[in-house]
Amino acid sequence: MNLERLSVARPKSEERRQAIIDSAIRLIAREGLGAATAAIAKEAGVPNGSLFTYFPTKIDLFNALYMEIKEELISTVDDGLSDAGDEREQLLHIWASWTRWGAANSEKRRVLAQLSVSDDVTEATKEAGFTAAYRSVSLIRQVARHGALRDQDPAFVGAVVESLASTTMDCMSRDPKHAEQVCTATFEFLWKALR
Amino acid sequence: MNLERLSVARPKSEERRQAIIDSAIRLIAREGLGAATAAIAKEAGVPNGSLFTYFPTKIDLFNALYMEIKEELISTVDDGLSDAGDEREQLLHIWASWTRWGAANSEKRRVLAQLSVSDDVTEATKEAGFTAAYRSVSLIRQVARHGALRDQDPAFVGAVVESLASTTMDCMSRDPKHAEQVCTATFEFLWKALR
Amino acid sequence: MNLERLSVARPKSEERRQAIIDSAIRLIAREGLGAATAAIAKEAGVPNGSLFTYFPTKIDLFNALYMEIKEELISTVDDGLSDAGDEREQLLHIWASWTRWGAANSEKRRVLAQLSVSDDVTEATKEAGFTAAYRSVSLIRQVARHGALRDQDPAFVGAVVESLASTTMDCMSRDPKHAEQVCTATFEFLWKALR
């Protein structure tokens, strides 16, 4: 599989694409989704018109951004998940890597939050992000199989966990000194509530 | 009565103010915070310049909107709270009136959600909204005093409950047929988790 | 002559009219002719609509302002002029009282300068202001009758003197310590040049 070679076809391009993504994260975190494409391009060091060779519209950029960040998060969470022991250990692994990532990448998290509620990110994109996270999603559903939410829509369970995670990350970012303690305590809460 | 008004040439019309607020809710729910002030005015049936007689800037409109909706929610939740029995009954009252209001007023809820994450709504306004909700807030904190989150920042506990409510309301809106069941089940989850 | 009584007919009005004029001087000096009528009214402590009972349009206010300031200046200059001795003494009297007034009333002077070049002040108004200054104007022309400008349009001579005065007042305002010296020296210059 010459995956590498495929991207070699436009080596400079890939760098530029990433520069635009990174710049967009910085600017959108700072100024919201209203950040001007020209400003994003400028901060990325590319000409404003060139942004549109990589992302035909601003909406395409938003969707790409969403997937990019979501994939980074998922790969962070999935990494090492197989090595975790029982259900509890696995959930803890997910929880800890998720919230630590969020606490350490507050710009990305804020951008993700904005994109998640924007109509400009299509349902298809959100669906794709959701699908990519199937390992964690499955585990969470499995854990919740017997608890208080056992009869709820699995999507609802996921949303509950997600919003709990989001709140936890906010708290960890705001008070880094107690971040680990918050992470652990909320995990216990989650475990108790889901089971 | 109305002595104060006797000397006013043409008092600002409460009706018009409300028409603008209502129009803003409709448009912002549909188009986001980017909804044009001129469009809001038009939908409210007032000339564009008149919007600024009632709200000097768009940001002032946002802040007023936030308080307006928050107060409606709070008064809905507080109504009848004193008549509820023990702690569990009281929490149930809060939970049920909150989520039912949200399910029945999805536009207002979406607008509130957008405003809550917007930098245009000042900290002072958010603080004021928070303060107005002290009855519910106190009860929730009291309930959580002994549970898994007992050592967490009270603000964190509040945020967790809020995000759970938000997710619940989304679910209730999406599937009105099972709304009551979702409401009850999530309450049980909440009760179990907090205590 | 019951001049006093004439104005007694609207005693409160006269105060308000003056308050508007004074406020306009302050605001226009600060912000230029673009100063909003509502701001002028507010600073004067009168309702914005009432400004238009005194001055039907902003342009009328400008014209009134022009005359008001010009008349104050003229009466300052004319005061004591009859008591001055010969031609030289009289010109000195005019020059000194004029430039001292300007140095001490820089706001009024700046407003007058702005109004003088504005198309909103009508030729008729400017003409009236000019006519009211006939005592000084005549003297200046008389002095210049034999000098280097003897064959020029009298209006030109007046303009030259006026612009010299304006520059002198600027200089006196900027450096109050040497104001008197500047006043005297420029008078000598004027005298030498005109004669």
Place this chain on the structure above:
Amino acid sequence: MNLERLSVARPKSEERRQAIIDSAIRLIAREGLGAATAAIAKEAGVPNGSLFTYFPTKIDLFNALYMEIKEELISTVDDGLSDAGDEREQLLHIWASWTRWGAANSEKRRVLAQLSVSDDVTEATKEAGFTAAYRSVSLIRQVARHGALRDQDPAFVGAVVESLASTTMDCMSRDPKHAEQVCTATFEFLWKALR
């Protein structure tokens, strides 16, 4: 040649820039500094948004306009100055070319007058204009070294000459038939007064 331009997609058009400047001169002469940017663009034959490609703000346009006109005037005055003979000849050269330019370019002169008293033209810009005029300025100061104004601030001397020039140009514009005579007579006045 033009190596620098080879890599530019579409260089800013000097023609368009000049069309905007020219249009601004016409409109500002007619309507004052309040002339609308959209009207200026329209009269220049460019879309309203394009004006801001060349001048980021209206204030930038004002500053560019000031320098543009000032430079034209200075270059007109400086042209041939070296060929003039003694001090008197040189001052005459300055005076004649200055006032003739003003009489022939009354729109530009009026615009320059408006810009000169506007707070929107920065001190830095005015300073730059002043610096560019050093040849004439030096000569005028040199001539005045021994006359009635010898002890005054050189800036004051300059202002006096400038205001005399301005008045002269007004007069020449108004009565073109006697323009030359006015020009000559005022020069004699200036020479007599400064020396």
Place this chain on the structure above:
DNA sequence: CATGAATGAGCGTTCATTCAT
């Protein structure tokens, strides 16, 4: 008559996208 809310054309400026070079 006095008041201040009402009005709506007009303002300077922005920006996603296009397209000439």
Place this chain on the structure above:
DNA sequence: GATGAATGAACGCTCATTCAT
């Protein structure tokens, strides 16, 4: 293909003046 100038509709907001009260 890469570039950045070009575009023009849209935006939030202002303000002289009117007029209902």
